[in-house]
Amino acid sequence: MDLKTRVVYNGQSFTKLGVSARNRVQFEGLIQHRRSSHSTKTSAAHKTIFSGIQPTGVPHLGNYLGALREWVQLQNGATEGTKLLFSVVDLHALTVPQDAPWLRNCKKEMFATLLAVGLDPARSAIFYQSDVSAHTELFWILSTVASMGYLSRMTQWKSKLQLPENTNLEDSAARAKLRLGLFSYPVLQAADILVHRATHVPVGEDQRQHLEFSRNTANSFNHLYGSIFPLPEALISPAKRVMSFKEPTLKMSKSHPDERSRILLSDTPEDIHRKIKGALTDSEPQLKYDPDNRPGVSNLIEILAHFEGKSCEEVVSEFQHSSLGALKGHVASRIANHLQPIRERYIALIENKTGYLEDVANQGSQVARSNAERTMKQVKEALGL
Known part of the structure; x- marks a missing residue:
């Protein structure tokens, strides 16, 4: 009489027949097939894309072209798995003091915008960082291997404190103004990426330094404790920095005191036309792409090129016999037409009283927590915790 043993593999139950060589071969072949299928599935699912954005309220045009539109394109073009x-x-956001009601509102506005631009909660996990405690848990662990020297050379804390890039920690004024959270900001950013074992991170060119720090920190940890983290690769956005409409030598920012310096994704078509019409350019009659000498005009050319999928040279050629006013009108119309459906979806989401945004955030945080907890289990085993 054959002895039968119930065996569970990958969540499915099989019966192993103990004495029949023929049945044993068939069983082992079935198990090998299951393992092979599982291995193929794991390989296909190996690519993990992660990125984050601070809760500054409704994003501006630079955020959209430099990050959010790229996220949607990555989502829509991603392979299965x-x-x-x-x-x-x-x-x-806590690296500077925040007003609690203001921060809560900004978080909601940003979250609604992520859905409005086209991120799909059925395809992407969309969540609040603070809902996944593994981010801060890994932050502390990575702090034990992160290089102080490397952190001191980072530009984030210097720019936030409006200090020259050559400032170092020997500077008494810098030490008096600097807070640990701001200094260690890149370590938390590395934890955001590594806790999800991200293989690819979409970033703007100005964030490349932070991703290199994440790779360096991952490499340091792996060298000490074993290969836990992949070294994430940068997916650099093709969009160059969108510049301020009022000071075109500066990057577009919501911190600029003049609200006409930027276009928000919630702006009406009238707002957009007004801001583009008032954009600072120059008095030269001929259209030319020259970022160094004609930054205002070049900024408009770059924006139009991104929206129409053309090169800056093609835009100049198309408008070489047109006035600057005609170019501004075309840029404004192109932006307004593109952003109008995003604005409408955003308003509908913000005004929704059914708790839809909260449900999506909860769903996304559950997925993110599950993914992060798998990482933390490996990390703790490697550390002996």
């Missing part, structure tokens, strides 16, 4: 995680990184 690719993990996609996008986060409102609210803990990063």
Whole structure:
């Protein structure tokens, strides 16, 4: 009489027949097939894309062209099995003091915008960073291997404190103004990426330094404790920095005192036409792409090129016999037409009283927590915790 043993593999139950060589071969072949299928599935799912954005309220045009539109394109073009995680990184906002009601409102506005631009909660995990405690848990662990020297050379804390890039920690004024959270900001950013074992991170060119720090920190940890983290690769956005409409030598920012310096994704078509019409350019009659000498005009040319999928040279050629006013009118119309459906979806989401945004955030945080907890289990085993 054959002895039968119930065996569970990958969540499914099989019966192993103990004495029949023929049945044993068939069983082992079935198990090998299951393992092979599982291995193929794991390989296909190996690519993990993560990125985050601070809760500054409704994003501006630079945020959209430099990050959000790229996220949507990555999502829509991702192969089956690719993990996609996008986060409102609210803990990063705490490097400067925040008013609690204002921060809560900004978080909601940013989250609604992520859905309005086209991120799909059925395809991507969209969540608040503070809802996934593994981010801060890994932050502390990575702090034990992160290089102080490397951190001291980072530009984030210097720019936030409006210090020259050559400032170092020997500077007494810098030490008096600097807070640990701001100094260690890149370590938390590395934890955001590594806790999800991200293989690819979409970033703007100005964030490349932070990703290199994440790779360096991951490499340091792996060298000490074993290969836990992949070294994430940068997916650099093709969009160059969108510049201020009032000071075109500066990057577009919501911190600029003149609200006409930027276009928000919630702006009406009238707002957009007004801001583009008032954009600072110059008095030269001939249209030319020259960022160094004609930054205002070049900024408009770059924006139009991104929206129409053309090169800056093609835009100049198309408008070489047109006035600057005609170019501004075309840019404004192109932006307004593109952003109008986003604005409408955003308003509908903000005004929704059914708790839809909260449900999506909860759903996304559950997926993110599950993914992060798998990482933390490996990390703790490697550390002996």
